[in-house]
Amino acid sequence: MVGGTVIAGVALLVASLSYASNLALGTLVATRRVDSSGFHWLHHALYICTFVLAAAAVAAGLWRQPLAGWLLLPALVPFALIPFVGTRGVRHPITGLAPAPFYLAAAFALLS
Numbered sequence: 001m002v003g004g005t006v007i008a009g010v011a012l013l014v015a016s017l018s019y020a021s022n023l024a025l026g027t028l029v030a031t032r033r034v035d036s037s038g039f040h041w042l043h044h045a046l047y048i049c050t051f052v053l054a055a056a057a058v059a060a061g062l063w064r065q066p067l068a069g070w071l072l073l074p075a076l077v078p079f080a081l082i083p084f085v086g087t088r089g090v091r092h093p094i095t096g097l098a099p100a101p102f103y104l105a106a107a108f109a110l111l112s
Helices: 002-030 041-064 066-084 091-097 100-111
Strands: none
Touching (some): 002 091, 002 100, 041 066
């Protein structure tokens, strides 16, 4: 089952990199270290990529490493909710950070 672990691991790695990139950009914009007025669409594009890649990692996990897939599956809920929580206030960053423990749990499942 080593090949299955590699497939699920690569999918999780790519999804994690997209998620980390989106978090980094969002944090830099929120703390006003980066002015995204000329490219505010980038955060939205990264969000879409992150959501799609997370769903692909869940599918790969369920197909090849079921425990990792099941552990990452709840991360899709905050991704689905984030367009509805607004961008002002504390709900947006909290919802954006909510998937992090599920990424870590899936990674630990793959490594064990």
